[in-house]
Amino acid sequence: xxxxxxxxxxxxxxxxxxxxxxxxxxxxxxxxxxxxxxxxxxxxxxxxxxxxxxxxxxxxxxxxxxxxxxxxxxxxxxxxxxxxxxxxxxxxxxxxxxxxxxxxxxxxxxxxxx
Amino acid sequence: xxxxxxxxxxxxxxxxxxxxxxxxxxxxxxxxxxxxxxxxxxxxxxxxxxxxxxxxxxxxxxxxxxxxxxxxxxxxxxxxxxxxxxxxxxxxxxxxxxxxxxxxxxxxxxxxxx
Numbered sequence: 001x002x003x004x005x006x007x008x009x010x011x012x013x014x015x016x017x018x019x020x021x022x023x024x025x026x027x028x029x030x031x032x033x034x035x036x037x038x039x040x041x042x043x044x045x046x047x048x049x050x051x052x053x054x055x056x057x058x059x060x061x062x063x064x065x066x067x068x069x070x071x072x073x074x075x076x077x078x079x080x081x082x083x084x085x086x087x088x089x090x091x092x093x094x095x096x097x098x099x100x101x102x103x104x105x106x107x108x109x110x111x112x113x114x
Numbered sequence: 115x116x117x118x119x120x121x122x123x124x125x126x127x128x129x130x131x132x133x134x135x136x137x138x139x140x141x142x143x144x145x146x147x148x149x150x151x152x153x154x155x156x157x158x159x160x161x162x163x164x165x166x167x168x169x170x171x172x173x174x175x176x177x178x179x180x181x182x183x184x185x186x187x188x189x190x191x192x193x194x195x196x197x198x199x200x201x202x203x204x205x206x207x208x209x210x211x212x213x214x215x216x217x218x219x220x221x222x223x224x225x226x227x228x
Contacts, residue, residue: 004157033215035218040220041220042118042120042204042218042219042220042221043158043204043218044218045215045216048215058215090157090158092158102148102160102163103160103216105150105157105158105159106157107155107156107157108155108156108157
């Protein structure tokens with residue numbers, strides 16, 4: 001069955017380290033998204049991509065970067081992890097632009113920056 | 115700018131009781147509206163969505179929602195809650211011109227007592 005996976009599911013890292021969170025989907029969806037979820041804020045969009053080689057900044061992109069070299073993967077990199085980036089990160093994908101296609105979410109990665 | 119408000123942070127109901135979760139949105143035209151559910155430790159799953167047409171929308175797991183333009187609301191309802199409905203519920207809005215990007219509310223945590 002097609003799915004969207006995230007790895008690792010849990011990660012503890014130190015301040016200043018570079019961290020990469022993986023997201024992989026097997027639906028062949030064009031659109032992929034990264035969100036962070038924090039208490040009192042709901043989900044906030046970090047970066048998104050509409051296809052290979054396309055990346056765009058979301059609402060809270062500072063300190064994060066993404067790259068899209070193929071359809072299936074959109075890794076999220078924290079260049080220099082900060083305690084403020086402790087959060088739960090969700091990856092999502094959707095098939096097409098416009099028309100309000102549903103976004104399908106991965107199980108999430110809980111990141112702790114100490 | 116689009117925004118979504120979920121006024122209730124936490125709701126507790128008894129099993130078998132009816133449920134209504136509130137969602138208010140801010141957008142200049144008719145938006146695309148979504149309700150997602152997040153079970154503990156899981157990603158988000160779509161319950162239902164509204165684009166146009168009938169303002170009463172049926173979803174999965176016995177949920178429904180009603181779009182009321184005059185009140186800028188899209189409240190989620192269920193006539194009889196089951197213990198398995200305990201979860202966090204998120205309302206989200208997408209602009210018709212750009213539905214690929216969703217704005218999420220801060221969520222409502224539902225607790226169900228036996």
